[in-house]
Amino acid sequence: MAKTAPADLQLLCANAAAKASGLKADKILPVSSNQIDSKTYQVDLNAGSKKTSCLVDTDGNVKSVQPL
Structure with missing residues (x-):
């Protein structure tokens, strides 16, 4: 089963x-x-009408934010 992000x-x-x-x-x-x-x-993420994907590590570092 997939684990969700905290x-x-x-x-x-x-x-x-x-x-x-x-x-x-x-x-x-x-x-x-x-x-x-x-x-x-x-x-x-749902940013208004735009869908966005974010990669974050367990230390809280955001690796990327990209539109889907």
Whole structure:
């Protein structure tokens, strides 16, 4: 069974996506997340009408924010 990202990591992704898109963080909602490997999670976000994918590691480092 896939593990979802902890809430604090999802929030980090939402904040990073907000910066990247120029939207307020409260407009960006995590839709789903899963663990890619032992140290990395992928979080899919809904940023307004745009879908965004974020990679974050277990130390809280956002690796990438990309539109889907």
